[in-house]
Amino acid sequence: MGRVRKVLTGPLVIVVLVVAVGGVGLGLYWFQPWKLWQDETVQEALPGVVESSAPPGAAPSDEPSAPPSPATGPQTLASGELISHEHATSGTVKLVRLGDGSHVVRLENLNTSNGPDLRVWLTDAPVKQGRAGWHVFDDGKYVSLGKLKGNKGSQNYALPAEVNPSGFGSVSIWCDRFDVSFGAAELARV
Template sequence: MRKRWRAALIAAAAGAVVVLAVALPLFQPWRLFTDKVVDEALPSAVPISTNSSSTTPPTISGAPSSHRPTAPEILLTGKLITHEHETSGTVAVLRLPDGSRILRLENLDTSDGPDLKVWLSDAPVIVGKNGWHVFDDGRYRSLGGLKGNHGSQNYPIPKEVRLDDFQSVAIWCDRFNVSFGAAELKST
């Protein structure tokens, strides 16, 4: 009888080790207690080289300055709402003076998680649990991995991406196919 208990105990311990070996890397529960803060500056409006021995201030050649924007232009904006995890902050799609576009997350505050991505999506933003899983149902474009779960960060939008094809931004957990939070994009 004692040998059976010992064999059962050993089998249970071996089973627990196997479950933990699979579950820990998959769920990464320690991320509930970790944070990564990223505070990127807004890309500069006009790059100017200061590597010169001249005492004359630098000038920018080309089109007249009245026709060239010197600050980013706000194309779309939105406010993040909570889905699977408490999430807040704002999003903006900006056109930089050089014509490139970025998605900017400002004052982001969400949970850390495994395999988080920043997505543009054609899905509507739905409040509550019904909105958690909609962002991969249609068209979406990943702008890359989330750099940090707190702070302000920039994500380049490739030239070929048509903004008219998308109406929302999602902080998407690719591992569990769920939105941590999302924002509807609106024209300014």
């Protein structure tokens, strides 16, 4: 009897170890816990805003330059403040029409946690405080504007040309892996 038990224990231990190592590897891949300690800051200028009218290498002029025409420059159509959901999140969200008629969602002074598979979503869902707002953004109409470029900073996300922004009223920093909002902002027309 003792001999049979010894033979079964060896292979069983190996199987348990293989399953445990595989489980740990899968868990690390799925949750990516190291991202909680990695910040990525992205600072993008708003497209279509000219920083300087002087050509590169030209001497500065003493003449005042005319301000850009509001009709041709970027115009903020709606804005809102990010609130926290699954993770502490802050910053300002703006829906901006550029001079060429295209639209961008602009995140300014974003500060949130990093995480696996974070996206920026333009949605029609209402923004709710607390746990009630964590899972509502995939219930209705939404457009993924792409992966979050960085968890800190100011960034732009272009709307596809076929998307009419008037049908959407909120923006979510969405974790696609776990179907949860890190934070969201209600867009109020300006």
